[in-house]
Structures are given as C-alpha cells and as structure tokens.
Amino acid sequence: MYKVLTEVYVPSVGETFEIYLPAESRVSEVLPLIQQAVAELTAGAFRPNGEVVLCERESGMVYNINMTVEEIGLKNGSRLMIV
Numbered sequence: 001m002y003k004v005l006t007e008v009y010v011p012s013v014g015e016t017f018e019i020y021l022p023a024e025s026r027v028s029e030v031l032p033l034i035q036q037a038v039a040e041l042t043a044g045a046f047r048p049n050g051e052v053v054l055c056e057r058e059s060g061m062v063y064n065i066n067m068t069v070e071e072i073g074l075k076n077g078s079r080l081m082i083v
Contacts, residue, residue: 004074009057009081010038013046021069027054028065034082057081 003020010017019037021030035048055062057079063072074080 002070004069004078005076006074006078006080007057008034008038009079010042010046011081011083013038013042015042017041021074023070023074024068026066026068027063027072030054030069031065031082038082052082055081055083 002023004023005018005020008017008019009015017038019034021034031052031054032048034054035046035052038046039048053062054065060081
C-alpha cells in the first residue's frame with residue numbers, strides 16, 4: 001500500500017501535523033482518521049465532528065470526498081488544512 005506524507009494544518013488548535021495517507025483511500029475514508037489522529041496528538045484540544053472538511057492549505061479549495069487521495073493529486077509534502 002502506497003502512502004503519501006502530508007502536512008495537515010489545524011487552525012482551531014494552531015498546529016501542523018505530518019500524517020501519512022493511503023493513496024488508494026477516498027477522502028471520505030481518511031478524514032475521520034485524520035481527525036482521530038489530531039484529537040489524540042492534541043490530548044483532546046481538537047474535537048472531531050462530522051462537519052470537518054479537508055482542503056488545500058494555500059488556496060482553501062475543498063477536496064471532493066468521493067475521490068481518492070491519488071485522484072486529487074496529493075503527493076509527498078502536500079500542504080492540507082482541516083476546517
């Protein structure tokens with residue numbers, strides 16, 4: 001399984017995390033995993049909910065949750081944000 005190392009910024013806690021995402025997984029599948037990881041890494045300061053979206057950090061473009069990580073063009077070093 002190929003994984004992509006991404007940088008995920010979480011504005012609500014003001015921190016950035018490096019997270020591996022499986023390239024074959026849909027965004028809808030990795031979003032809960034990202035939320036869980038961030039919640040654990042922040043000792044509960046971030047609280048996951050069903051309204052979080054994954055977007056490109058620079059432009060703020062929201063990614064389609066029905067596409068895979070590979071299909072949306074993420075590669076090692078991609079800078080993301082969850083809001």
